[in-house]
Amino acid sequence: xxxxxxxxxxxxxxxxxxxxxxxxxxxxxxxxxxxxxxxxxxxxxxxxxxxxxxxxxxxxxxxxxxxxxxxxxxxxxxxxxxxxxxxxxxxxxxxxxxxxxxxxxxxxxxxxxxxxxxxxxxxxxxxxxxxxxxxxxxxxxxxxxxxxxxxxxxxxxxxxxxxxxxxxxxxxxxxxxxxxxxxxxxxxxxxxxxxxxxxxxxxxxxxxxxxxxxxxxxxxxxxxxxxxxxxxxxxxxxxxxxxxxxxxxxxxxxxxxxxxxxxxxxxxxxxxxxxxxxxxxxxxxxxxxxxxxxxxxxxxxxxxxxxxxxxx
Amino acid sequence: xxxxxxxxxxxxxxxxxxxxxxxxxxxxxxxxxxxxxxxxxxxxxxxxxxxxxxxxxxxxxxxxxxxxxxxxxxxxxxxxxxxxxxxxxxxxxxxxxxxxxxxxxxxxxxxxxxxxxxxxxxxxxxxxxxxxxxxxxxxxxxxxxxxxxxxxxxxxxxxxxxxxxxxxxxxxxxxxxxxxxxxxxxxxxxxxxxxxxxxxxxxxxxxxxxxxxxxxxxxxxxxxxxxxxxxxxxxxxxxxxxxxxxxxxxxxxxxxxxxxxxxxxxxxxxxxxxxxxxxxxxxxxxxxxxxxxxxxxxxxxxxxxxxxxxxx
Numbered sequence: 001x002x003x004x005x006x007x008x009x010x011x012x013x014x015x016x017x018x019x020x021x022x023x024x025x026x027x028x029x030x031x032x033x034x035x036x037x038x039x040x041x042x043x044x045x046x047x048x049x050x051x052x053x054x055x056x057x058x059x060x061x062x063x064x065x066x067x068x069x070x071x072x073x074x075x076x077x078x079x080x081x082x083x084x085x086x087x088x089x090x091x092x093x094x095x096x097x098x099x100x101x102x103x104x105x106x107x108x109x110x111x112x113x114x115x116x117x118x119x120x121x122x123x124x125x126x127x128x129x130x131x132x133x134x135x136x137x138x139x140x141x142x143x144x145x146x147x148x149x150x151x152x153x154x155x156x157x158x159x160x161x162x163x164x165x166x167x168x169x170x171x172x173x174x175x176x177x178x179x180x181x182x183x184x185x186x187x188x189x190x191x192x193x194x195x196x197x198x199x200x201x202x203x204x205x206x207x208x209x210x211x212x213x214x215x216x217x218x219x220x221x222x223x224x225x226x227x228x229x230x231x232x233x234x235x236x237x238x239x240x241x242x243x244x245x246x247x248x249x250x251x252x253x254x255x256x257x258x259x260x261x262x263x264x265x266x267x268x269x270x271x272x273x274x275x276x277x278x279x280x281x282x283x284x285x286x287x288x289x290x291x292x293x294x295x296x297x298x299x300x301x302x303x304x305x306x307x308x309x310x311x312x
Numbered sequence: 313x314x315x316x317x318x319x320x321x322x323x324x325x326x327x328x329x330x331x332x333x334x335x336x337x338x339x340x341x342x343x344x345x346x347x348x349x350x351x352x353x354x355x356x357x358x359x360x361x362x363x364x365x366x367x368x369x370x371x372x373x374x375x376x377x378x379x380x381x382x383x384x385x386x387x388x389x390x391x392x393x394x395x396x397x398x399x400x401x402x403x404x405x406x407x408x409x410x411x412x413x414x415x416x417x418x419x420x421x422x423x424x425x426x427x428x429x430x431x432x433x434x435x436x437x438x439x440x441x442x443x444x445x446x447x448x449x450x451x452x453x454x455x456x457x458x459x460x461x462x463x464x465x466x467x468x469x470x471x472x473x474x475x476x477x478x479x480x481x482x483x484x485x486x487x488x489x490x491x492x493x494x495x496x497x498x499x500x501x502x503x504x505x506x507x508x509x510x511x512x513x514x515x516x517x518x519x520x521x522x523x524x525x526x527x528x529x530x531x532x533x534x535x536x537x538x539x540x541x542x543x544x545x546x547x548x549x550x551x552x553x554x555x556x557x558x559x560x561x562x563x564x565x566x567x568x569x570x571x572x573x574x575x576x577x578x579x580x581x582x583x584x585x586x587x588x589x590x591x592x593x594x595x596x597x598x599x600x601x602x603x604x605x606x607x608x609x610x611x612x613x614x615x616x617x618x619x620x621x622x623x624x
Contacts, residue, residue, distance in 0.1 A: 077583075126530055130597070146530050175530075188516050189535040195578075196508055199571045201593040203563065204500050206570075218438055218458050218487075223501040225537045231597035234590035241578045241586055251515065252575055256568070258518075259511045263564055266507075266553045271389075274553055278546035281513040285442070285543035 005166045006069040006095075007032035012060050012082055013073035014038040014047045015233075016128060017099045019137025021071065022052035024170040027139040037063035038134070039074075046134040061089045069166070072098035072110070077239035080109035087113035095119045095159050101186060101236070103150045103179035105243035111152065119159035122150045122179065124186075125172060132233040143171035150179040187247035191240055192255060195248065197229035198237075317478045318381040318407075319344035324372050324394055325385035326350035326359045327545075328440060329411045331449025333383065334364035336482040339451040349375035350446070358446040373401045381478070384410035384422070389551035392421035399425035407431045407471050413498060413548070415462045415491035417555035423464065431471035434491065436460045436498075437484060444545040455483035462491040499559035503552055504567060507560065509541035510549075 009031040011018040018036070025031040036053035037060050038044050044056040057063035064070045064086045072079055079098060090096065096118060100106045103122050114120040127145035129136065147167040151160050164174045177185075204223065241248055265273040321343040323330040330348070337343040348365035349372050350356050356368040369375035376382045376398045384391055391410060402408065408426060412418045415434050426432040439457035441448065459479040463472050476486045489497075516535065553560055577585040 148530065185530055188519050189530055192515075193512055193535045193538050195574060196512060196571070198590055198593050199567060199574055200505055200508060201596050202570050202589060203504075203566045205592065205596050206566065207500050207563075218460065218497055218501055223505045225541065226505050227593070227597040229537065230590070230593040232590075232594075234587050234594060237590050238583050238586040242581055242583055245578055245581070248578060249575065251519075252571075252578075254515045254518065255511060256571070258514050259508070259564075259568070262507060262511055263561065266557055266560060266564075269554055269557075271550050271554055274550040275546050277514060278510055278542070278544075278549050280517065281510050281539070281542040282544075282546060284513050284517050285539040 003029075004032045005030050005162060005169060008067045008069075009034045010057075010063040010067035010070045011036045011053065011073060012063060012071065012086070014043045014053070014134045015073060016132050016136040016141075017125060018071060018073035019047065019050075019052055019134050020127075020139065020141035021073070021099075021137075021170065022047075023137050023139035024142060025166075026052060028169055030166060030169050031069075035063050035067065043134045050134065052134075052137065060085050064089050064091075064094075066091055068094055069163075070094060070096045072096065072100070072106075075233075075235045075239045076100040076102050076105055076109075076243045077235075079106050080113075083110040083113035087115060090115060090118045092117040093119075095121060095163055097121050097123045097149075097163055099123060099125055101190070101240045102244040103182045107150075107152060107179055119156050120152070121155060121160055121163050122152075123163070123167070124148045124150070124182065125167070126190075127172075128232075130228050130231040132236070140171065142167070145172050147172035147174050148182055149174060149176045150182050151176060152179075183244050184247045187244055187251045191244055191248050192251040194229055194232065194237060195241065195252065196255070197226040200226050201230040315341075316344045317342050317474060317481060320379045320381075321346045322369075322375040322379035322382045323348045323365065323385060324375060324383065324398070326355045326365070326446045327385060328444050328448045328453075329437060330383060330385035331359065331362075331364055331446050332439075332451065332453035333385070333411075333449075333482065334359075335449050335451035336454060337478075338364060340481055342478060342481050343381075347375050347379065355446045362446065364446075364449065372397050376401050376403075376406075378403055380406055381475075382406060382408045384408065384412070384418075387545075387547045387551045388412045388414050388417055388421075388555045389547075391418050392425075395422040395425035399427060402427060402430045404429040405431075407433060407475055409433050409435045409461075409475055411435060411437055413502070413552045414556040415494045419462075419464060419491055431468050432464070433467060433472055433475050434462045434464075435475070435479070436462070436494065437479070438502075439484070440544075442540050442543040444548075452483065454479070457484050459484035459486050460494055461486060461488045462494050463488060464491075495556050496559045496562075499556055499563045503556055503560050504563040506541055506544065506549060507553065507564065508567070509538040512538050513542040
């Protein structure tokens with residue numbers, strides 16, 4: 001046990017990220033006490049029952065009173081209303097952070113409501129599973145994962161350092177960058193891939209009416225991985241695309257261009273083009289393994305009995 | 313140990329599937345002896361060194377002499393030349409099968425070279441990993457996975473039953489369907505998803521020149537899963553797309569249509585459309601879990617420390 005990094009922590013939203021943070025903070029003694037608020041009374045009850053929060057608050061405003069750290073862990077589209085509600089109740093010297101997948105839109109929504117003397121330090125833990133809700137969290141979610149902070153110019157370095165320590169104590173690696181850059185990088189590595197996975201699963205669903213349940217029964221790994229991605233929280237992802245619109249549309253445009261080039265190669269029977277392309281993408285995978293962001297074990301080291309990777 | 317199902321088995325090709333079959337057959341005593349051939353002398357040496365084959369042959373023709381079962385485990389584009397070479401050397405009563413990801417093209421390529429009295433029963437184990445080569449195989453690869461057989465009309469039912477028993481004894485579930493139907497189902501569940509993953513990884517690679525290594529460093533799960541898919545064997549996948557051209561182009565056309573509809577919803581800020589779409593795809597994931605083709609554990613039950621699923 002280390003000494004608590006923050007005395008009182010208020011979690012606004014009690015889903016996968018907030019509940020995992022609470023479990024991680026409790027496991028390592030990083031918070032004096034944890035207060036939680038969620039719009040759903042059922043979520044609040046579940047959080048208390050599981051015990052990852054010490055108290056539940058009936059409103060977001062009540063939750064932040066006296067809090068040293070306030071974590072906004074709600075869908076990006078809900079950030080502005082929450083910020084407006086809690087702004088007048090934030091304690092001087094408190095830090096407010098968020099865990100949204102998009103950073104420019106969150107800054108625009110939240111920053112105007114943060115009073116003088118309160119530190120707003122936007123953040124984004126690049127971690128998650130396809131599950132959501134207060135029962136889905138676990139203490140090791142952030143271990144070895146990146147937690148990106150996008151402090152705005154003029155942010156107090158001491159406050160940033162303290163938040164960084166919390167993230168590191170939960171097992172994450174922390175980096176700082178500016179918000180527009182964050183949004184572009186995530187559009188490439190996360191937002192556009194998710195949209196594509198959603199689309200492919202939707203296409204398969206249309207065809208399911210033709211092929212009955214075979215699409216599901218014989219779902220090879222390519223498609224299974226897509227369905228896992230496409231099972232993510234619909235509200236969270238709706239907000240991601242609406243709020244990171246420009247970067248997502250930019251990357252989607254590039255994607256469509258390249259897809260059409262490959263489609264043309266298939267139509268024309270241009271095997272050399274396909275082989276060269278697939279050889280190039282294989283090398284990128286090696287880069288990810290070397291960067292320590294994944295394991296080289298087949299199927300990420302899944303148990304052999306459940307093992308199935310890429311298949312024809 | 314059960315009694316051997318086939319006396320002498322010839323493996324043509326010594327990659328992931330063939331080496332996994334050999335390991336599985338040896339583990340359960342399903343083959344009297346296993347002869348292997350691969351174009352690469354190094355692969356043959358590795359197979360002998362690991363010991364999953366009993367003998368190596370210098371040519372495909374030599375490998376099949378006296379074999380009760382011949383398994384064609386080479387890229388689909390190499391099937392015709394192999395079939396032409398081995399045809400005259402096949403033993404009467406022998407069974408020839410293949411493990412190609414496309415079935416109509418394999419039948420067209422192989423069937424004409426199969427002499428009277430030899431049973432050709434095309435097959436496709438829906439199993440694999442992103443690794444390839446003789447060192448990548450393991451005995452449990454096929455456990456609980458589907459092995460689809462697409463026998464042509466008039467095939468001897470006894471021969472089909474014997475092959476089915478072999479597949480089941482290696483742990484697979486077996487189903488039979490006709491080849492065109494197989495190719496459509498796989499275009500949806502595997503071939504098109506792979507092409508899309510290749511494309512997305514290629515787009516990211518272009519952008520890497522802008523964002524340095526960040527695309528790799530902060531690769532969230534959506535993208536990491538894509539890179540795993542896109543790390544698959546380039547020759548195998550080139551041949552899949554060239555030989556399952558029509559079905560792949562059909563599904564790609566539907567995919568592009570749906571992607572454009574979602575892209576338009578993003579551009580117009582139509583959150584209701586996005587939310588409804590993402591809710592529908594989430595249900596498909598549940599169907600796959602219920603069909604027993606995946607686990608509901610986060611990240612397919614990966615170890616928590618390596619755990620990361622879908623992220624923003």
